[in-house]
Amino acid sequence: MATETLVAPEAAPVRQSLHRSRLILVLLCAAQFAVSLDFSILNVALPAIGPDLGLGQADLQWGVTAFSLPSGGFLLLFGRIADLYGRRRLFLTGLSLFAAASLLATLAWDPASFLAGRALQGLAAAMIVPSGMSLLTTTFREGPERDRALGASGLLLSLGFTAGMLLGGVLTQGLGWRSTMALNVVMALGVLAAAPGLLTESRLPERPRLDLPGAVTITGGLLSLIYALSTAADRGFGSTDVIAGLVVGVLLLAAFVAVESRTAEPLVSLRMLRRPTVAWGNAGGLVTFAMMTSVIFLSTLYLQQVLDLSPGASGLVFGVMGLAAAGGGAVAPRVSGRLGAHRTLVLGLLVQAVFTAALLAVGTGGAGTWLVVVAGSIACFGHLFAIVAYSITATSGLADEEQGLATGLVTSTQQIGMTVGIPVLSAIAAARSDALRSAGESFAAGTLGGVRLGLGVDAAVVAGVALLVWFGLRRRA
Template sequence: MTVTSQAVRMTGRQRLVLVLLLGSQFMLAVDFSILNVALPVIGAGLGFELADLQWVATAFALAAAGFTLLFGRIADLFGRRRLFLGGMALLGLSSLAGGLATSPGLLLVARVAQGLATAAVTPAGLALLTTTFPEGPLRARALGLNGALMSAGFTSGAILGGLLTDLLSWRWAFFVNVPVALAVLAAAPVLPAESRPADRPRMDLPGAVTVTAGLLALVFGLTRAGEHGFTDPAGIGALLAGAVLLVTFWFVERQAPAPLVPVTILARPTVKWGNLAGLVAFATETSLVFLMTLYLQKVLGYSALATGLAFGVLGLGTVLGGIAAPRVLSRLGNRRTLAAGFLVQAAATAALTLLGPEAGWIWLLLVATFIGGVGNMLAIVAFMVTATSGLPSSEQGLATGLATMTQQIGITMGIPVMSAMVTAAMGTILQGVTTAVLINAALVLAIAAHTAIRREDRL
């Protein structure tokens, strides 16, 4: 065996850490979508008004996206291991509370707590992953598996939610998290030892307030726009407030002695353009799932469970893309892998504009979503490797917090934007979906072209 092959082989401890962290990240990804198909049943069981049901998903998304960057920095300053385990404990308790909820208010409080736990665990877990595996083939392999499982978790959440709701109760969509959280906490001794700066700087409170409030306003505005259109006064006001707060955050960080996000990091081309690519990757693929859900249920007449099962093919594509990504990265490099992944995704998405109202078109959907899933996951892994490369260990929590924030905002913003596109273009549901799919493909193609013409070091 050569020295090179030995250098890229994981140790036994690294494998245990990888299993532990991947299991937790998969569970968090499942939580984004597991309740979607159960919403009507939850509404009937707890007495939600129809118009208020979307808050079951929105309450989670607001907390998860709004607090991710703050918790990523807290992980750097106070300890990633500590924040990861504290977040897992909160996730287990909030999931138990959600499953036992007897009123809409209690359920929404539990969902907010689940979102806060996700905002803590995801960047802390990714920071533990990037500090456990050094930059190079090992990290690329670990991030590839992580990306594959997270994307597969998002797409399989609908399947699991449908099965649990049909066979047991919607409450098990919450309860399923509890044993996983307990298992992760029990296995905590295998995690790396705590690491944090010897001289801990003071928390940048003005930066934390402005960025968290700005992200909350942005996510709320996008959600309102998806429900009521982009002419809704509350949605427009929230989007404007979010933009003002995020611009204010930029100026606060330029003056802060110990900034929450150093401007020098935000100015790095790999961080800046890598996160832009990640935003597009997550926004387009998750919104495509929404568009294909409309097609399957409203055009072809599929049930919620059958729709979830159809997306299992997309999940298989993402797993294959995640497994293949490290080898593709080693051959092509970050920039070319990003561009290639986006090109494959754009071509597969564009093919979906051919879908018709007959049942036989399901085969085109299955093939195209599988191929698109492979391309999307290649792009996601390349984005994660790029966004966390070239930074010291002390800033890995921040880098993964930025990447996680990008992911969660992409997941949150894609659906309302595409929903508005469908509404604006709709003569029939099929016409609206086809137009939105075309716009989705054009956006992916544009980011592919942008990535292809940039130099590797200025992604």
């Protein structure tokens, strides 16, 4: 007589649930990838956009700044709105706006229409990223399951930035700059078609009052700071509007802290910000993003202005670095499970710092290309360790009703890091290069000196923050 298998009736639902969770992860990671890709894809295409649309050389930076201002400034606000009024709803709204804004940028007929499309893309990104991250953290249980999901998300975010630089050059050269924006339309529509059938609504059971004074001060403060730092590289930190932006940003952020300490239902819980995991996790994330994007930028200057490599050859170098980052993202969740997220975060930061410092040995010879490939790839490997570990650290130990805010902080850290690192270090490198050229050095030698100083500052900052994170999280661990 055949025996009955008691677990058989439950096996199919379990497999279906696992399959659905994986599809949701793919969907949310695809959205993160699209946003990250859009952040960097125009860097190579901007010189072609200027003559086509009549955008002056001095105004080209607004192609990037118009996106980064709303994407960084509104993240915390939309993270809270997602918690209160529905994460799925905000995610779908953001995707729809992202597709429409990308179409506007693709069909742009003058500078105003193009910059309007970029600004709406940034606003849509501020909706997509925190709502998507909070959907991810509430879909997967805390522990190894969520760690793997966050690892995949961090990997796709970093790869999106690198792929954007590579694809921007290839598409612009082959199909024109408009194809870089059209790609965003295709990706957004693909995710939007699959999302309604996979995602279920998720929000707080009770809707507390939205902290409007907190929303105004934090959004205004972030907008002011991002504007100032984004324009400092071109106009200098001594520029009146840069100084004004920094001062207004600091004052508004100070006002935000004062408002939140007196509000019964704050936009950002200062109690949560005092958690070592949240504070130090986000500090590590801010630095790893800011400094790694700066390494890529400075390496681009070195490869093309010192070694005279073509954009295509430079893209291949970054492609190898992207593959190394993918390897780091695949391994990091397992390492984090064995060592703990806080140790993995410090390890990733130290690897990034050491191999960024190794790039100080670059020179005018062809061997510099191989040094960038090897040292840069290992630095990217460590960078992904830090990304995965800080995402886990900064969102662990929190209730579901706090996940939208926590992931809003995580994604604000990511976007602000990618926004502020390049302007600050490029300003440092440019000042050094100008000083060397004024002293009689050639253009290439001046560029090399500036790149070396920028890389040295980069490595020192990452190493210093790694030590601070270690001491800050050691007692908590």
